Amino acid sequence: MLAKRAGAVLLSTLAVTAVGAAAPAAASAATTDSVLAWYDTTAAAVAAGGATTQVTNSRTWAIGWLAAARAQNGPHSTAYRRAALAGAVHQTLITLIPAQAAAADAALAADLATIPDGRAETEGLAAGRKEATDLLAERADDGLDPASVNAPYTVPAAAPGIWQPTPPAYAPATQYGNRVARPFALRSAGQYRPAPPPALDSARYRRDIAEVKAYGAVDSTVRTQAQTDTATFWLGSSFVLYTPILRAAVEQSRGSLADRIRLVALFHVASVDTQIATSDAKYAYQLWRPVTAIRAGGDADWLPLHATPAHPDYPSGHNTYSGSAEQILTALFGPRARSPYTIPSPSAPGVTRTYTDWHVPSLENVDARVWSGIHSRSADEAGIALGKAVAAHTLRNAGRLLAG
Structure with missing residues (x-):
């Protein structure tokens, strides 16, 4: 029952957000599953170069994907949404796991190569990067770095x-x-x-x-x-x-x-x-x-x-x-x-x-x-x-x- 109530609240919230908004622009079907591609890229980056503390790695996921989710707000084409996801997660990974920047750059290039060039791609990428940059600043000094997590007891x-x-x-x-x-x-x-x-x-x-x-x-x-x-x-x-x-x-x-x-x-x-x-x-x-x-x-x-x-x-x-x-x-x-x-x-x-x-x-x-x-x-x-x-x-x- 708890899960149903919470889910209903979320669905209601998202529905209210959409009320009065213009219908999303029509978009061609994506040939690449960008969500799974960036999921796997995030998992690989964290596994290869993540922090020694579990919660710090959870924070990396939370920042990158919450920024990507915020960049989805509003009526947008599929090209914009995919580029926004790419921009948010890529920006987060190169900032928080710089040792994995080359792999993140390669993932970005591969994903963008499957998104039609144009204004939607450019604006989506910029929106994702901005949301990530803003959220990274918002979460600065939140006490989830390894040294703070394992404070002396x-x-x-x-x-x-x-x-x-x-x-x-x-x-x-x-x-x-x-x-x-x-x-x-x-x-x-x-x-x-x-x-x-x-x-x-x-x-x-x-x-x-x-x-x-x-x-x-x-x-x-x-x-x-x-x-x-x-x-x-x-x-x-x-x-x-x-x-x-x-x-x-x-x-x-x-x-x-x-x-x-x-x-x-x-x-x-x-x-x-x-x-x-x-x-x-x-x-x-x-x-x-x-x-x-x-x-x-x-x-x-x-x-x-x-x-x-x-x-x-x-x-x-x-x-x-x-x-x-x-x-x-x-x-x-x-x-x-x-x-x-x-x-x-x-x-x-x-x-x-x-x-x-x-x-x-x-x-x-x-x-x-x-x-x-x-x-x-x-x-x-x-x-x-x-x-x-x-x-x-x-x-x-x-x-x-x-x-x-």
């Missing part, structure tokens, strides 16, 4: 329930600075902060830890091979795992060129804000990880199947990302893909999985973090809910975001 004194560095590396905390970064749409990082995690002496928390201890141990005797495979498949970066999922939606979409650009833009705007909200909640509650809880409970040698990330348990960041992605895709595409889509995993080389909707990946992600031994189920479920709430907020504010 002073570990509090050890106490029951309080996060401490985890074995085997006992690495310093990461993503502490996210919580004070500037969101795109949220009024504040804590606007949708979830309720506190279950109390340590509650039946729910005891059940959560017992589940992780049994199913998430490196030497678990109850976790099945299928569960181990799921944990390993979803271990990698959510940003990387969801790049082909979003691409499948973009490729299968029956929407206009502008609609498909907006889908990518709002997906990544919601993702950035979700990651900011996640760190806000993590460091507000500072809940210890399961490995710390289990060892404090008497099993001093217990280790999880996979190494625990260096930040607090609640809520799960993997699952806030999943919740946000599912919400955006369901609202703007529909609950099911038009045809099955297949994705790889950075943490399971050579392995692929095939899905038919956007919900099953979320379900698998919830289980995976428990079976990896790195999150409580409460943290996973709170993550899904937080991601959906932030994404729904993004959709409710889509008109403002897209207008610029």
